[in-house]
Amino acid sequence: MQLNKLFAVSVLSLAIMGCESTSTISDESALATNPEGQEDQTQAVDSEGSIDVVTGTQDVQTFDPLLDSKVIYFGYDRTEISPEYKKVLNAHAKYLMANPQASIVFEGHCDERGTVEYNLALGERRANSVKSYLIVQGVNPSQLDSVSFGEERPEIIGSQETDWSKNRRAVINYKTAVANN
Amino acid sequence: MMRVYFWLCLMLLSVSARAELTIEITQGIASSIPISVVPMKWSGAKALPVNLGDIVRSDLERSGHFSVLKPDDMLSHPSQEEDVYFRDWRLLKQEYVVIGEVKLTSADKYQFRYQLFDVFNEREILTQTLTGKVSQFRDIAHRVSDAIYEQLTGIRGAFSTKIAYVTTNSLRTRFNLAIADSDGAREKVVMSSKYSIFSPAWSPDGKRLAYVLLEDTGSKVYVQDLSTGKKQLVSANKGINSAPAFSPDGNKLALVLSKDGNPEIYVVDLATRHWLRVTNHYAIDTEPNWMPDGKHIIFTSGRAGKPQIYRVNIESGYIERLTFEGNYNARARLAQDGRFLVMVHQSAKGEPFHIASMDLTRGLLQILTSDTFLDESPSVSPNGVMVMYAAKYNKRSILAAVSVDGDVKFLVPSKSGDVREPAWGPYLN
Numbered sequence: 269m270q271l272n273k274l275f276a277v278s279v280l281s282l283a284i285m286g287c288e289s290t291s292t293i294s295d296e297s298a299l300a301t302n303p304e305g306q307e308d309q310t311q312a313v314d315s316e317g318s319i320d321v322v323t324g325t326q327d328v329q330t331f332d333p334l335l336d337s338k339v340i341y342f343g344y345d346r347t348e349i350s351p352e353y354k355k356v357l358n359a360h361a362k363y364l365m366a367n368p369q370a371s372i373v374f375e376g377h378c379d380e381r382g383t384v385e386y387n388l389a390l391g392e393r394r395a396n397s398v399k400s401y402l403i404v405q406g407v408n409p410s411q412l413d414s415v416s417f418g419e420e421r422p423e424i425i426g427s428q429e430t431d432w433s434k435n436r437r438a439v440i441n442y443k444t445a446v447a448n449n
Numbered sequence: 450m451m452r453v454y455f456w457l458c459l460m461l462l463s464v465s466a467r468a469e470l471t472i473e474i475t476q477g478i479a480s481s482i483p484i485s486v487v488p489m490k491w492s493g494a495k496a497l498p499v500n501l502g503d504i505v506r507s508d509l510e511r512s513g514h515f516s517v518l519k520p521d522d523m524l525s526h527p528s529q530e531e532d533v534y535f536r537d538w539r540l541l542k543q544e545y546v547v548i549g550e551v552k553l554t555s556a557d558k559y560q561f562r563y564q565l566f567d568v569f570n571e572r573e574i575l576t577q578t579l580t581g582k583v584s585q586f587r588d589i590a591h592r593v594s595d596a597i598y599e600q601l602t603g604i605r606g607a608f609s610t611k612i613a614y615v616t617t618n619s620l621r622t623r624f625n626l627a628i629a630d631s632d633g634a635r636e637k638v639v640m641s642s643k644y645s646i647f648s649p650a651w652s653p654d655g656k657r658l659a660y661v662l663l664e665d666t667g668s669k670v671y672v673q674d675l676s677t678g679k680k681q682l683v684s685a686n687k688g689i690n691s692a693p694a695f696s697p698d699g700n701k702l703a704l705v706l707s708k709d710g711n712p713e714i715y716v717v718d719l720a721t722r723h724w725l726r727v728t729n730h731y732a733i734d735t736e737p738n739w740m741p742d743g744k745h746i747i748f749t750s751g752r753a754g755k756p757q758i759y760r761v762n763i764e765s766g767y768i769e770r771l772t773f774e775g776n777y778n779a780r781a782r783l784a785q786d787g788r789f790l791v792m793v794h795q796s797a798k799g800e801p802f803h804i805a806s807m808d809l810t811r812g813l814l815q816i817l818t819s820d821t822f823l824d825e826s827p828s829v830s831p832n833g834v835m836v837m838y839a840a841k842y843n844k845r846s847i848l849a850a851v852s853v854d855g856d857v858k859f860l861v862p863s864k865s866g867d868v869r870e871p872a873w874g875p876y877l878n
Contacts, residue, residue, distance in 0.1 A: 382825075383826070
């Protein structure tokens with residue numbers, strides 16, 4: 269019985285390990301801000317950690333796969349966060365609160381419609397909207413920063429609604445890598 | 450070998466982000482003035498490297514106010530007054546005829562003399578002699594166009610002015626800030642970056658350009674001296690630093706900063722670096738542009754929910770809303786001493802973005818463009834007649850122009866890459 273439980277925990281840990289190795293946040297958002305890759309803003313997560321075996325009722329700390337989601341999309345000319353992204357943002361809030369050394373830069377982006385300057389301001393509002401949400405969740409504001417790229421760094425170059433909807437976004441960009449501990 | 454590859458790559462890179470602008474006239478005014486510019490006489494052994502007549506013809510044609518006769522359709526090509534047979538020109542329904550001659554006066558100086566005739570009254574109404582080097586031929590031709598245009602329309606010509614714009618390759622990995630003649634010729638890249646460059650703004654003397662560089666850490670405002678090529682950082686506060694606009698005296702810059710939490714209009718004295726905050730509202734305030742009096746600034750604000758144009762008195766802080774018609778009015782520029790507003794306009798949600806003008810004395814709004822898509826960044830010629838703007842056309846970003854009255858239209862397609870953010874420069878002479 270005891271052995272069975274131990275086995276189950278080991279399998280679970282292995283499964284988590286698997287998750288961890290694919291969830292290294294090393295990532296498109298970092299590349300987007302550093303196209304030349306001059307500054308390393310990320311660190312690789314060691315994927316060869318030891319297996320923790322926990323006996324008894326103690327919780328195993330898990331890596332929340334929601335932390336892999338780092339893009340929040342917005343409606344046209346909108347800056348408020350739609351409810352579907354709250355789970356993702358809550359996961360990041362929880363992570364930041366558990367890891368006070370971690371910090372985020374929110375990038376705000378817009379689609380190409382409207383003027384360049386108004387969109388620069390709108391992009392900042394999107395980034396700040398996500399930032400405020402995390403502060404309300406209890407994240408220390410000193411862990412959060414924002415930058416607007418307006419319509420200048422589209423995810424997709426194109427002038428269809430499908431392209432535009434991908435470009436109206438806020439990107440969560442970790443200054444230090446998400447570490448599983 | 451590596452070095453050769455390096456230079457080759459560099460050359461290809463610079464080629465891919467070069468624009469090479471051309472002009473396609475799409476609409477002129479119905480009552481355009483028929484004019485003939487006879488090919489200029491030149492007795493030299495070798496052909497001149499620049500055809501002065503061609504440039505003058507294309508300037509006048511592009512203005513939309515003239516219908517210009519092709520040299521092949523003329524009955525004769527006179528260069529002396531006594532060879533001008535007015536009856537022939539009347540037969541061709543011409544109202545005005547320009548003749549001229551180019552002569553070499555020293556080793557590298559050329560003299561260009563021309564005469565403008567009124568065909569109906571059979572008399573000379575303008576004559577000028579201009580002297581310069583081969584490198585100044587284009588300047589000479591534009592000066593001639595300016596003088597003819599002013600003589601016949603009563604409006605100062607703006608052919609001798611420059612335009613600034615930003616070119617980019619299709620992958621948007623290279624951005625060039627370029628200046629060129631108002632007809633797109635003689636393009637010169639003044640700043641090249643892997644970062645997006647936007648909102649170029651001319652100083653009133655045409656010697657400096659202010660612009661925004663969007664670096665990885667955010668937007669910053671620079672002012673670049675065009676003669677030295679040196680750029681100076683003006684603003685790199687936390688948050689947005691953007692939308693620069695020189696004051697009419699050239700001493701101050703209006704710009705947008707969000708260091709206090711959201712975008713507000715500021716004015717900085719470039720010599721003393723004294724900052725003045727002009728607006729204070731939780732909505733977006735951006736895109737400042739000075740009124741000619743140097744005391745008022747027009748700007749875009751989202752304070753009514755959607756962007757609209759407002760005017761603020763920078764001394765009293767008094768704010769007045771100027772636009773009420775339409776879902777989206779932004780990036781306003783002034784034309785004709787502040788009598789007209791020219792801006793990006795969307796009539797209702799989901800409708801296309803076009804360029805509109807508004808007569809500020811009567812409050813009448815007129816949509817000027819229709820053939821282009823996602824029209825933005827309107828910039829007015831210093832004589833207040835034409836508006837150059839950026840638009841999508843055949844899936845590319847191109848420059849286009851429309852007259853403030855909507856009657857004249859032309860496209861300025863580039864041979865490669867995208868062209869954005871036009872800024873029409875001031876008079877230089």
